[in-house]
Amino acid sequence: MSDKTLQSFNIYQFQEHLIDWFVDQQRDLPWRKNKDPYKVWVSEIMLQQTKVDTVIPYFHHFMKKFPTVHDLAMAEEQEVLKAWEGLGYYSRARNLHQAAKDVVEKYDGVIPSNPKELGALKGIGPYTKGAILSIAFMQEEPAVDGNVMRVLSRLLKIEDDIARPKTRKRFEQIVRDMISGANPSHFNQALMELGALICTPKSPTCLLCPVMEHCRAFHSGVEETLPIKSKAKKPKLETFVVLLIKDKDHTYMIEQRPTDGLLANLWQFPMVPLKEVGLENLELWFFTEYGFHISLQDQIGERRHVFTHLIWDLKIYEARVSGKMEGKKDFIFVESEALHTYPFPVSHKKIMEYIEQDD
DNA sequence: AAGACGGGGAG
DNA sequence: CTCCCAGTCTT
The missing domain is CATH 1.10.340.30 (Hypothetical protein; domain 2)
Incomplete structure (x- = not known):
């Protein structure tokens, strides 16, 4: 002993x-x-x-x-x-x-x-x-x-x-x-x-x-x-614009997250870090990042998602493809009925509820 | 040793 | 809403 x-x-x-x-x-x-x-x-x-x-x-x-x-x-x-x-x-x-x-x-x-x-x-x-x-x-x-x-x-x-x-x-x-x-x-x-x-x-x-x-x-x-347990520190807040980018064929843009880090290899709607980019520069930032133009439309919702170490404040906007698509990054357009075949984080599963059923 | 890494349930 | 729960990997 x-x-x-x-x-x-x-x-x-x-x-x-x-x-x-x-x-x-x-x-x-x-x-x-x-x-x-x-x-x-x-x-x-x-x-x-x-x-x-x-x-x-x-x-x-x-x-x-x-x-x-x-x-x-x-x-x-x-x-x-x-x-x-x-x-x-x-x-x-x-x-x-x-x-x-x-x-x-x-x-x-x-x-x-x-x-x-x-x-x-x-x-x-x-x-x-x-x-x-x-x-x-x-x-x-x-x-x-x-x-x-x-x-x-x-x-x-x-x-x-x-x-x-x-x-x-x-x-x-x-x-x-x-x-x-x-x-x-x-x-x-x-x-x-x-x-x-x-x-x-x-x-x-x-x-x-x-x-x-x-x-x-x-x-x-x-x-x-008992037991004695020291407390965790507070999660930090991160604000994003989540883009529901609709193409003319009733399809939406999704992308796969990086192979490392948070929610690795899962799929998501494009997320724009709002603090760094700013709403005014969003369309330009998007073109620089993805290689084609979108036009930002209305905000249709907002959600908070809490992780252990951070909080996502997600401002959900609609957008339309308005330019040629010669993609720099990996992304695809998927019919709304087929979104469910890809693995998504819960936060983005909930965002799917903002997509109209009848389009 | 400290931080990153999800999501759900109880009150 | 707020608080609580807690293995493994990486740094």
Whole structure:
């Protein structure tokens, strides 16, 4: 035992109470029907930063479309992004796709069961590695996510800032000590399930908790003040003009975003950074940027879209093609009925509502 | 260690 | 509206 936090903590009785509760009370979730490593992998990637209820329909659709790691490896990235559309953090989809190709090429389609090779795959960090190793391969590895840090902070009354990278490492060592001798799959999933159902961020239902008697925060009455977490800084505001550029054939201009950064490789209506360009210079700026002329028409709406680190203020304008099109940049004109075949960020999906149906 | 990277739900 | 949630990669 390398962390004295667990001195005088009854690990084996804790394991029994926790796992008995989990076996009895766990939710019936689609990725719990078997322990196919591919399904465990996909579900764990989807569940990063994302609620179970949101993930369920995406998981069903994804498994129908890409039933095996081979199917995923063979797919076009655009298909994978389309299946991910609306789920957010799209680098997860691109990394999962790349990793599936690597698994097929390097490991003949067999997902590696050792920590080193598994953890080297794109998008598989310490948490996901531990989750796959414990759930699919029954190895005694920690899988420390936000639920686990919250549960253990309270259980052991640990006041370290869970926003710090160092804190996760401490919890990993604690789990290594606590998981010993237990069913690794049940133990890790039980900690996370407890965090989701009982030991919730606000107003935890301690009176229903199967490990209440083990919980140091509950005994001290401080469960509501844990875990300690430093706050994120405020997102900064960015203002854009979004152009719904209609061609004479009832088609609209869309473009693909860059291969790196925010919403990489997704499609969008052209966006003009308003602060830098200014409404007066917009048409000239557009010609310089895209190589053909438009005429700006009326503003037809405005939306705010909030990301973790920034806010988009989107002023939606109609525009018309008014010049020859000899494109400098990559863009296409697409019939309004066909827009839905391209992966768009949620913000631009909502902008599609401003397009009239009867044109 | 700090910042980039989405989107949804609760109150 | 405001607040909360939080894995991995990059720098």
